[in-house]
Amino acid sequence: MYIDQYGGSSDVWIGKTLYRMPLVSNDLFLLLAKEDFNRCQLIHQLELHNLQIWYKETELERFKVKRNDVQRAYFLAVSAIFEPERALERLVWAQTSILANAISSYFIDDCFLGKLHEEFTLYFLRKENPNISSQECFSRIGEQDKRKEGLVLAATLNQTLELMSSESASLSQNQGQQDYTYYHLRRAWKKWLLTWRVSRACYETDYSLSPMGQMGLLLVNSIEICAGRFGRDEVRLNCEKYRKILQLTSSICYRLHHMTLLCQDSPRQQGDKIKVDKEAERDMEKLTQMLVESPNFHKCNIKETILSVVKSFYYIAHCPPATVDKHISMVLFDKAI
Structure with missing residues (x-):
């Protein structure tokens, strides 16, 4: 962390002495930075604790979601969105990631x-079509255990989206916002769920159509919707350019996810890993250029969210699990002394 590299008054260098810069490597700044970090860390620890309670209550462990996965999802969110007042955005990021991986x-x-x-x-869409009953949805599946798991998971998704919508409305102090948020959250999830219908042959030629690529867009849209910014930034952008940005984002997320899987396989996949890495780097360069060259770049929050989500995929693809665990410990549990 930067705090560890900030030497304080004991840090001696020529420029500081010659040009009389007392505010550089200042002990007071260092002390305030440590206190601010520790204060934020306590807030983040409380949020993580509540997230772990949600994880336990929803029984997501049965869907191969481990406790470490919850920590990692929250860590990725807090690394990009650390401000105390943006707690809802962190929660939405983490819960969306966890649920998408479980599904x-x-x-x-x-x-x-x-x-x-x-x-x-069908069960998820039941609220849109009341004529569909849960029994009808799963009546064609022979294995009862799978039927029950599907019911539990779909119900968890619906309940979590309702909770997100309620929290968003409370934050904006506009109860009328809840229905609007809930509608758009369900719409975003519906779009992602339908990507699983796309045949593998289709998204091998267009990675942006893949479920894992679209997961990146699901994260972006969910964060923007719950933050009350959904729909505002798009009008500032050229529609065609915005579509290309989203397509490129999805493609990058797929490549980086694929690279993560290659890293978990045998070393014989090294050649494929290098190839995918180069393709991802090329696309990330294009994406960054498109975002920077877009009008009103600094006024569009969604661009910042897109970059944050893509960087989180990049981080996981390039950092070994042991390194990630070390970073989680430093950011979430180790106090700045």
Whole structure:
């Protein structure tokens, strides 16, 4: 961390002495920085504790979500959005990531030729179509355990979206905002769920169509919706350019996720890893250029969110698990002394 590299008054260098810069390497600044870090860390620890309670209550462990996965999801969120007043955005990022990974695991384990996805999506959409009953949704699946898991997971998703919408309305002090937020959250999730229908052959030619690529956009949209910024920034951008930015974002997230999987495989995948890494680097350069060259760059919050999400995918793809765990400990648990 930067605080560790800030030497205080004991840090001696020529420029400080010759040009009389007392505010450089200042002990008071160092003390205030440490106190501010520790104060923020306490807030983040409380948020993480509440997130872990939610994880336990929703029984997501049965969907291959581990306690360490919860910590990592929150760490990625807090690394990009650390301000105390943006707690809801961190929570939305972490919960969306955790739920998307749990649902992905559920779909990947589908041994019923895609029926789990079909039935899960129908159950999720039940509030939009009251004529669909939960029993009807899962009546065609023979294995009762899978049926129950799907019901639990879909119900957890719906309840979490309701909670996010309620928190967003409370934050904006506008109860009328709740229905608007809930509608757009469900719409974003519906779009992501439907990407699982896309055949593998399709998204191997267009990575932006893949579920793992679209997960990046799901994170971006969920954060923006709950922060009350959804729809504001798009009008400042050229629609065609905005579409290309989203497509590129999704493609990068897919490549980086694929690279993460390659890193977990045998060293024989090293050649593929290097190739994917170069492709991701090239696309990230394009994305950054498009965002910077867009009009009103600094006024568009969604661009900052896009970059934060993409950088989190990049970080996971390039950092070994042991390094990530060390960073989690430094940021969330080790006090600045």
